[in-house]
Amino acid sequence: xxxSDIQITPIKQSKIxxxxxxxxxxxxxxxxxxxxxxxxxxxxxxxxxxPYGDISISPSxxxxxxxxxxFEGMKAYKDxxxxxxxxxxxxxxxxxxxxxxRLAIPEFPKEYFFDGLTTLLNLDKDWIKKGIGNSMYxxxxxxxxxxxxxxxxxxxxxFMILLSPAQAYYAGEVRVIFSEKYSRAADGGVGFAKAxxxxxAQFYPTKLAHEKGYQQIIWTDASSHQFxxxxxxxxxxxxxxxxxxxxxxxxxxxxxxxxxxxxxxAKDNNIEVEVRRVSVVxxxxxxxxxxxxxxxxxxxxxxxxxxxxxxxxxxxxxLPTVENSYASFxxxxxxxxxxxISEDPxxxxxxx
Amino acid sequence: xxxSDIQITPIKQSKIxxxxxxxxxxxxxxxxxxxxxxxxxxxxxxxxxxPYGDISISPSxxxxxxxxxxFEGMKAYKDxxxxxxxxxxxxxxxxxxxxxxRLAIPEFPKEYFFDGLTTLLNLDKDWIKKGIGNSMYxxxxxxxxxxxxxxxxxxxxxFMILLSPAQAYYAGEVRVIFSEKYSRAADGGVGFAKAxxxxxAQFYPTKLAHEKGYQQIIWTDASSHQFxxxxxxxxxxxxxxxxxxxxxxxxxxxxxxxxxxxxxxAKDNNIEVEVRRVSVVxxxxxxxxxxxxxxxxxxxxxxxxxxxxxxxxxxxxxLPTVENSYASFxxxxxxxxxxxISEDPxxxxxxx
Ligand SMILES: Cc1ncc(COP(=O)(O)O)c(C=O)c1O
Ligand SMILES: Cc1ncc(COP(=O)(O)O)c(C=O)c1O
Numbered sequence: 020x021x022x023s024d025i026q027i028t029p030i031k032q033s034k035i036x037x038x039x040x041x042x043x044x045x046x047x048x049x050x051x052x053x054x055x056x057x058x059x060x061x062x063x064x065x066x067x068x069x070p071y072g073d074i075s076i077s078p079s080x081x082x083x084x085x086x087x088x089x090f091e092g093m094k095a096y097k098d099x100x101x102x103x104x105x106x107x108x109x110x111x112x113x114x115x116x117x118x119x120x121r122l123a124i125p126e127f128p129k130e131y132f133f134d135g136l137t138t139l140l141n142l143d144k145d146w147i148k149k150g151i152g153n154s155m156y157x158x159x160x161x162x163x164x165x166x167x168x169x170x171x172x173x174x175x176x177x178f179m180i181l182l183s184p185a186q187a188y189y190a191g192e193v194r195v196i197f198s199e200k201y202s203r204a205a206d207g208g209v210g211f212a213k214a215x216x217x218x219x220a221q222f223y224p225t226k227l228a229h230e231k232g233y234q235q236i237i238w239t240d241a242s243s244h245q246f247x248x249x250x251x252x253x254x255x256x257x258x259x260x261x262x263x264x265x266x267x268x269x270x271x272x273x274x275x276x277x278x279x280x281x282x283x284x285a286k287d288n289n290i291e292v293e294v295r296r297v298s299v300v301x302x303x304x305x306x307x308x309x310x311x312x313x314x315x316x317x318x319x320x321x322x323x324x325x326x327x328x329x330x331x332x333x334x335x336x337x338l339p340t341v342e343n344s345y346a347s348f349x350x351x352x353x354x355x356x357x358x359x360i361s362e363d364p365x366x367x368x369x370x371x
Numbered sequence: 372x373x374x375s376d377i378q379i380t381p382i383k384q385s386k387i388x389x390x391x392x393x394x395x396x397x398x399x400x401x402x403x404x405x406x407x408x409x410x411x412x413x414x415x416x417x418x419x420x421x422p423y424g425d426i427s428i429s430p431s432x433x434x435x436x437x438x439x440x441x442f443e444g445m446k447a448y449k450d451x452x453x454x455x456x457x458x459x460x461x462x463x464x465x466x467x468x469x470x471x472x473r474l475a476i477p478e479f480p481k482e483y484f485f486d487g488l489t490t491l492l493n494l495d496k497d498w499i500k501k502g503i504g505n506s507m508y509x510x511x512x513x514x515x516x517x518x519x520x521x522x523x524x525x526x527x528x529x530f531m532i533l534l535s536p537a538q539a540y541y542a543g544e545v546r547v548i549f550s551e552k553y554s555r556a557a558d559g560g561v562g563f564a565k566a567x568x569x570x571x572a573q574f575y576p577t578k579l580a581h582e583k584g585y586q587q588i589i590w591t592d593a594s595s596h597q598f599x600x601x602x603x604x605x606x607x608x609x610x611x612x613x614x615x616x617x618x619x620x621x622x623x624x625x626x627x628x629x630x631x632x633x634x635x636x637a638k639d640n641n642i643e644v645e646v647r648r649v650s651v652v653x654x655x656x657x658x659x660x661x662x663x664x665x666x667x668x669x670x671x672x673x674x675x676x677x678x679x680x681x682x683x684x685x686x687x688x689x690l691p692t693v694e695n696s697y698a699s700f701x702x703x704x705x706x707x708x709x710x711x712i713s714e715d716p717x718x719x720x721x722x723x
Contacts, residue, residue: 044519044521045521046431046519046520046521047518047519047521049431053430071430073427073428073429073430074427074428074429074430075425075426075427076425076426076428077425077426078405078423078425078426078531078533079398079401079510079533079535082434082435082567083434083440083512083514083567084440084442084510084512084567084570085567085568085570085571085574086438086440086566086567086568086569086570086571086572087570087571087574088435088436088438088571090436120575121575122571122572122574122575123571123574123575123578158431158436158520160435160436162435163571166399167396167398167399168398168510168533168535169396169397169398169399170570170573170603170604171574171577172574172578179430181430181431181520183431183520198559200559201559201560202557202558202559202560203557203560204557204560205554205555205556205557205558205560205593206554206557206593206594207550207552207553207554207593207596208553208554208555208556208557208572208593209568209572214438214568214571214572215434215435215436215437215438215567215568215571216437216438216561216566216567216568216569216571216572217438217568218436218437218438218439218522219437219438219439219440219474219475219515219566219567219568220438220474220560220561220566220568221522222437222439222474222475222523222524223472223473223474223475225523226475226524241557241558241559241560241593241594242558242593242594244559251522252522
C-alpha cells in the first residue's frame with residue numbers, strides 16, 4: 020500500500036482557530052482529522068482518513084461488553100524548521116501488535132500504520148506547535164466492533180488513530196503510595212499489554228489514593244506486594260546512591276519505550292543501572308539511611324516525572340532535593356533528541 | 372420514578388417476523404427495543420426506551436481506551452400462561468453496582484433499573500417464547516462515554532439494557548483444561564467484578580485451549596496455579612463421593628447467582644457441600660481413585676453445564692457417567708423454579 024491508497028474525506032473547515040493552544044487540557048482537544056480502518060471478512064479493509072467526529076456503532080459491539088481493545092500512546096514533535104519528528108515509532112507499532120495478540124485481535128499491517136500516521140500528521144501539521152514541551156499526542160487504538168454478545172473474540176474490528184495537541188505536562192507535586200492491597204495485573208495476565216481494561220481497573224484504587232493525598236500508586240506484585248513494579252502510566256526508577264534501579268519486564272509490566280531509552284542513556288553515560296526486582300523493604304531502608312536519592316517515573320506523556328515522596332505501611336517518606344538529579348539529566352537528554360536539538364546517535368528520532 | 376417517566380420512542384415496525392426462533396445463535400439477535408440512560412453533570416438523566424439500533428459515540432470515549440465498562444447477564448422466562456418471570460433479579464442489580472464501584476462508575480438507581488427492565492420486557496414480550504429452554508437473555512451494561520483520553524474516571528456514562536432471545540444453550544461435549552500458565556484475575560484486582568476487560572483477557576488463552584481440543588479453561592489462582600477457581604463464564608463445582616466442593620468467593624471470583632442457588636439447593640436437599648479451596652492435586656487424586664464423580668459449571672447462560680473430562684500437566688482425566696447426577700438434579704430444580712413449574716420456597720422467582 021502507498022499512502023495514495025488511503026481514502027481521504029476533506030474537512031469543510033478547520034477547527035484550529037477555535038483552539039487555545041496555551042491552555043490545552045490533556046486529551047480533550049482533537050485535530051481536524053482521524054484515521055480509521057475496519058477489519059471484516061478476515062482482512063483489514065481500505066483505510067480512510069476523515070473529519071474527526073462521532074462514530075456510529077452497535078450497542079452490542081463486543082468492545083462494550085468484553086473490553087476487547089488495545090491502544091498506544093506516542094508523540095510527534097516539531098523543531099524550529101517546522102520539521103516533524105516521531106520518537107522510536109517502530110516500538111509503538113510492534114507493541115500494539117503484541118498487545119493485540121494477547122487480546123486475540125488480528126495484527127495490524129505495518130504499511131497501513133505508518134502510511135496512515137504520516138498522512139494524518141501531514142494533514143494536521145498546523146496543529147503541531149513548536150517550542151519545547153509542545154507536542155502532538157498520538158493515540159492509535161483498536162476496538163472490537165462485531166455486534167454479538169457471546170464471550171468470544173470479535174470477527175470485526177476498527178483501528179483508529181486520533182491526534183490530540185498537548186502542552187508540556189506538568190503533573191504537579193507527585194507523592195505516591197506503594198500498593199499493599201490492590202493490584203494492577205496478575206502473573207499470566209495482560210499487564211504487559213496496553214489492554215484497555217488494565218486502566219479502568221486502576222481508577223478506583225487511584226481514587227482512594229487521591230483521597231489520602233497521593234497522586235499515584237506504585238503497583239507491587241499481586242502475589243506478595245513486596246516488589247515495586249510500575250505506576251499507572253509510567254515505569255518507575257529508583258536511585259540509591261548513584262545506582263539506578265528498575266524492575267525487569269515481565270508479563271505484568273508494560274515494556275515502556277521511555278524506560279528502555281533511559282536504561283540505554285544511563286549505560287552510555289556511565290550511570291550504573293540494575294534491572295532487577297526492587298523490594299519495598301530495600302527502598303524503605305535506603306530512605307531511612309538517606310541513600311535513596313530519587314524516584315522518578317518514565318512515560319511518553321510526562322517524559323520523566325520526579326516523585327517527591329512515598330507512603331507505605333502508614334508511614335511517610337520524603338525524598339531529598341538533589342543537585343544534578345538523574346531525573347533532569349534524562350529528561351533533558353530525551354527531549355533534546357525528541358525536539359531535534361541534539362545529535363541522535365541511536366536513530367531514535369524519525370523525521371516524517 | 373415511575374415507569375411513566377421513561378420516554379418511549381415507538382418502533383415503526385417490529386422485526387419479530389424476520390426472526391427464526393428455532394435457530395437462534397446466542398447473543399446475535401436483539402429485540403425491537405433497548406433501554407438507555409445517560410449520566411452527566413453528576414447525575415443520571417431521564418431514561419429512554421427506543422428502537423434497538425446503533426449509537427453515536429465519540430471515538431475518544433473513555434470506554435474505548437480504558438475499558439471502563441461493566442455488565443450483567445440475566446434471563447426472563449415465560450410460563451404456559453404467558454406470565455413472565457425473572458430469577459433473583461435483585462442479585463444482578465446489586466452486583467452491577469458492586470462492579471461499578473470497583474471500576475469507579477457511579478451507582479445506578481434501583482427504580483431506574485427495575486422500571487426500565489420491566490417496561491422493556493413488556494414492550495418486547497412477544498419476543499419471549501414459551502417452552503423449557505427458551506428465554507430472553509438480558510444484558511444490562513454501563514460504558515464510559517466522556518470524550519477525553521486522559522487515564523482517569525469518566526464524568527459521563529451510558530447505561531443500557533439490551534434483550535436477546537435465546538434457546539436452550541447446548542454447549543456440546545465440554546472438556547476443560549486447568550490453567551497452568553495464564554490467569555484470569557489478580558489478588559486485589561477486578562476478578563470479582565463483571566468488568567468488561569476480564570473477558571477479553573481470557574480470549575487468547577481460551578483460543579489456545581480450543582486448539583488443543585478443550586472448550587474451556589478452569590482458571591487457577593494466579594499466584595500458585597494450585598487452586599481451582601472458576602471458568603470463563605461459569606462457577607465450578609466438583610463432586611467427590613457424594614460431597615460437593617466449590618471455591619469460596621474472593622476478590623478474583625465472580626459471586627455467581629447460579630452458584631449461590633446451587634449451594635442453597637444442596638443444603639436443603641441433604642447434599643453435603645464444602646465451600647473451600649479446592650486443589651488441583653486433590654481433584655487429580657480423586658480422579659485416579661475413582662472418587663471424582665462429577666465436575667460441572669453453573670451460570671445464567673447454561674444453567675448447569677456438565678464437564679466430561681479435564682487435562683492438567685499434560686495428562687487427560689475422564690469423568691465417569693453417573694446415574695442421578697447432581698448436575699441434572701440441580702438443573703431440573705433450578706429450571707422448574709425459573710419456568711414456574713414447581714413451588715419456589717425461596718422467593719427467587721419474580722413475576723413481572
Ligand atoms: C502501564 C504503563 N506503564 C508504562 C508506560 C510508559 O510507557 P512508554 O514509555 O512507552 O510511554 C505506560 C504508557 O505509556 C503505561 O500505560
Ligand atoms: C466469570 C463468571 N463466572 C461465573 C458466572 C456465573 O454467574 P451467574 O450464575 O450469576 O450467571 C459468570 C456469568 O454470568 C461469569 O461471567
